Amino acid sequence: MEYMFASPDCNAVEGLVIGINGTFPGPTIRAKAGDRVVVTVINKLHTEGVVIHWHGIQMRGTPWADGTASISQCAINPGETFVYNFTVDRPGTYFYHGHYGMQRSAGLYGSLIVDVKDGEKEPFNYEQDFNFLLSDWWHRSVHEQAVLLSGKPFHWIGEPQTLLINGTGQYDCTWKTELTDNTSLNHCETSKDGERFCKPLILHVKPNKVYRLRIASTTALASLNLAIEGHKMEVVEADGSYVEPFTVDNLDIHSGESYSVLLRTMGLPSNDYWISIGVIGRDPSNTFLGQAILTYFRPTHKPVQIPTTKPPQTPDWKDHNRSLEFAKKIVAKKNYNSPKPPKISDRRIILLNTQNYIDGFTKWAINNISLTLPPTPYLGAIKYGLNDAFDSKNKPPENYDPNYNISNPPLTDATFGNAVYDFEFNTTIDVILQNANVLNKINTSEIHPWHLHGHDFWVLGYGEGKFRDEDEENFNLENPPLKNTVVLFPNGWTALRFVADNPGVWAFHCHIEPHLHLGMGVIFAEGVDRIDENEIPKEALACGLTATLNLQTAARL
Ligand code: C2O
Ligand code: CU
Numbered sequence: 043m044e045y046m047f048a049s050p051d052c053n054a055v056e057g058l059v060i061g062i063n064g065t066f067p068g069p070t071i072r073a074k075a076g077d078r079v080v081v082t083v084i085n086k087l088h089t090e091g092v093v094i095h096w097h098g099i100q101m102r103g104t105p106w107a108d109g110t111a112s113i114s115q116c117a118i119n120p121g122e123t124f125v126y127n128f129t130v131d132r133p134g135t136y137f138y139h140g141h142y143g144m145q146r147s148a149g150l151y152g153s154l155i156v157d158v159k160d161g162e163k164e165p166f167n168y169e170q171d172f173n174f175l176l177s178d179w180w181h182r183s184v185h186e187q188a189v190l191l192s193g194k195p196f197h198w199i200g201e202p203q204t205l206l207i208n209g210t211g212q213y214d215c216t217w218k219t220e221l222t223d224n225t226s227l228n229h230c231e232t233s234k235d236g237e238r239f240c241k242p243l244i245l246h247v248k249p250n251k252v253y254r255l256r257i258a259s260t261t262a263l264a265s266l267n268l269a270i271e272g273h274k275m276e277v278v279e280a281d282g283s284y285v286e287p288f289t290v291d292n293l294d295i296h297s298g299e300s301y302s303v304l305l306r307t308m309g310l311p312s313n314d315y316w317i318s319i320g321v322i323g324r325d326p327s328n329t330f331l332g333q334a335i336l337t338y339f340r341p342t343h344k345p346v347q348i349p350t351t352k353p354p355q356t357p358d359w360k361d362h363n364r365s366l367e368f369a370k371k372i373v374a375k376k377n378y379n380s381p382k383p384p385k386i387s388d389r390r391i392i393l394l395n396t397q398n399y400i401d402g403f404t405k406w407a408i409n410n411i412s413l414t415l416p417p418t419p420y421l422g423a424i425k426y427g428l429n430d431a432f433d434s435k436n437k438p439p440e441n442y443d444p445n446y447n448i449s450n451p452p453l454t455d456a457t458f459g460n461a462v463y464d465f466e467f468n469t470t471i472d473v474i475l476q477n478a479n480v481l482n483k484i485n486t487s488e489i490h491p492w493h494l495h496g497h498d499f500w501v502l503g504y505g506e507g508k509f510r511d512e513d514e515e516n517f518n519l520e521n522p523p524l525k526n527t528v529v530l531f532p533n534g535w536t537a538l539r540f541v542a543d544n545p546g547v548w549a550f551h552c553h554i555e556p557h558l559h560l561g562m563g564v565i566f567a568e569g570v571d572r573i574d575e576n577e578i579p580k581e582a583l584a585c586g587l588t589a590t591l592n593l594q595t596a597a598r599l
Contacts, residue, residue: 043150044086050149050179051204051213051330052230052240058183059149060087060140067175067209068138068152075133075159081126083118091117094126095141096154097260097298098282098526100496104128105421105546105573106582108495111142112415113549113565116585124581133158134282135256135300137175147262147555148184149209151177155256156282165378166278166287168304171254172245174268176295176319176332178202178261179211191556196404199556202264205319205332207243213330215240219348243334244346245317247307254278257293258300262555265296265323265365265489265529267356270336271315271349275303277372283498283524284375292356294322294368296491298527298553311338314349320356322365323489331356362489362531366504369529373521383500383519383539387472391463392509393564394442395490395530395552397480398456404481405561406552407456409439412561413551414458418586420547421578424462424570428587433461438564448478448508448533449485460565465542467569472539473499473550474509475530487532490557494566496548498524499540509535527553545569 047056048066062068073079085092095109107128108114118124130136133156140150153175158164180187181203190197204211210229215238218231231239247253255275259266269292276289279302287304295301319332333353337346357364374380398407405412416423416432423431438461465471480486500522505513517537530536547570551563583591 043083043092049230050206050209051211052215052238053181053203053213054238055181057181060145062152066149068150070153070155070173071138072155072157073130074157075131076129078127078129083124083126085118085120085122088120091119091142092140092145092150093117093142094138096126096128096136096138097493098134098136098300099128099130099154100544101128101546102131102544105496105544106578108546108548109141110495110549112417113420113547115419115421115582117142122581125579130156132156132282134279135258135302136282137258137260137300139260144184144188144555144559146260147180147187151175151260153258165284165375166304167252168254169248169251171256173208174255174257175208176257176259176261176266177206177209178264179204179206187556188559191559192403194402201324201327201329202262204330205264205266205321207319207332207334210243211330211332212240212242214238217242217348245334245336246339247336248339249307249311250309251307253305253307255303255305256300257295257303259295259297261297263297263324264321264329265294265491267320267322268293268295268317269354269356270305270317271351271354273305273315273336275305278302278304280372280523281498281525281527283380284378285523286373286375286521288371290368294365296323296527296529296553298491298493307338313351314338314347316349316351316353318353318356322357322359323362324359326359365529366531369504372523374523376521380521381524383502383522384470384541385519386470387539388469389465390472390474392441392474392476394446394476394478395562396452396456396478398452399481400456400458405456406557407561408564409442410456411438411459412456413563413565414460414561416460416586418588419583420462420565420567421570422583422588422591424547424567425573425575426588426591431587433459436461438463442476446478448476451479451481451484458561462547462565462567465566465568467545467572468541468543470539470541472537475536476509477530477532477534489532490530490552490554490562491527492530492550493527493553494540494548494550496544496546497540498526499528499538501525501528502537502539504531504534504536506534509537513537542568545572
């Protein structure tokens with residue numbers, strides 16, 4: 043891991059990105075289900091710590107490899123090395139990213155693809171797969187962004203300048219109009235007379251075939267929609283689980299989600315086609331949207347042309363109902379031993395999402411508490427009963443004030459906190475995410491994609507307004523999809539269920555990087571007593587109050 047100069051969107055001024063082995067985005071890791079993945083991270087960032095989270099991998103048996111600073115491990119210091127060693131148990135489309143401060147926004151991410159075991163088959167066939175790792179990009183450095191957000195008064199970082207596909211986008215450049223198949227020109231080029239050109243990503247396909255597009259979003263902020271000119275897509279996988287296939291003209295994808303779609307190519311292609319990526323859920327303002335080109339191999343070796351057509355228009359960003367309809371189409375695949383949720387839950391937690399002031403600072407809070415991560419990783423603090431490492435005396439609230447009006451800005455300040463929801467091992471937990479109005483603006487509620495570490499959950503339902511007990515009657519217990527990230531729509535609620543059967547300490551948070559930075563998350567723990575302390579790498583806990591544990595063992599030897 044190393045900072046390097048780059049201009050992912052061909053902006054004339056280069057910025058800093060965090061590269062891995064000299065590349066941005068980081069290299070794609072490809073494994074087979076059941077493989078042991080060993081990644082050695084060497085921190086060459088000079089002045090800041092780093093960790094890598096393996097988004098969507100459950101880390102069963104290796105909770106210390108989850109890569110969350112202050113939760114599963116200590117940040118890896120500059121010059122230090124840490125080895126992640128974990129099993130990828132389920133095939134699917136995943137990714138990895140930084141999980142310390144706002145390093146994901148600094149470009150610390152890459153794809154992680156898990157293929158089925160040898161001899162096993164996917165429930166669909168395809169010729170070849172393509173990988174789309176989507177992200178968004180700001181020209182301001184991530185350090186400036188963090189300072190803006192943390193200030194008093196609060197300064198919003200604004201919408202991203204550019205959307206990126208596999209780390210490339212178009213900001214200050216025009217597409218090169220003719221691209222030969224074998225030009226290996228860099229993404230950005232400046233001609234002799236100073237004109238800036240850039241090359242879009244090109245997918246080469248053959249007629250009458252089926253291709254799998256693996257699409258994952260690691261955006262810091264934007265919710266996206268992807269459309270392919272003249273082609274439909276069949277959605278077959280979501281967050282590493284197979285779904286009942288359905289066909290769409292365009293696909294919604296929120297930060298933290300991943301999908302596979304099948305793309306059927308035509309028999310007689312006449313053209314090259316645009317692939318468009320647009321913003322939904324928030325006003326994109328001046329964001330430069332993403333584009334790629336789908337091109338058919340033709341008998342004549344004509345160079346690829348930039349299509350003369352207009353890229354397909356992605357849907358209106360304000361149309362939350364359309365997005366909700368899309369989300370509801372995602373259900374577990376029929377007749378495929380998709381695991382079903384337990385019929386009843388043992389505990390229900392309702393989490394109210396609000397934007398609040400705390401001493402004049404603007405924060406996000408859950409049941410009025412804004413998360414501040416402690417210096418000692420929870421995994422060690424709980425394992426060794428270090429009660430002073432975090433607020434271990436209090437239990438975070440299971441619900442919010444029933445009189446709270448979700449249609450108005452909050453009337454009171456929130457508080458900071460870092461207490462833990464602890465679950466009895468193997469119990470079934472329901473979480474209801476409840477949205478509300480933001481600060482200062484009436485009739486405004488934001489979209490939040492929530493991501494759970496260490497588990498998949500079943501998405502039992504979505505609703506408008508306040509969740510009521512009766513809403514439970516409409517939960518989908520028949521074929522709810524398994525996901526690790528789910529959207530909380532403006533002014534609504536989302537219900538999910540999971541079984542607390544994975545010993546460890548797990549973050550559950552909004553996947554919007556600035557929101558998490560401003561406290562929008564909670565901490566879950568279960569079965570920590572079942573973790574064998576000898577298996578936890580010493581370096582994982584060599585900080586905070588757990589630092590002395592190592593010294594004590596050393597002294598005893
Ligand atoms: Cu992809 Cu806790 O995040
Ligand atoms: Cu959020």
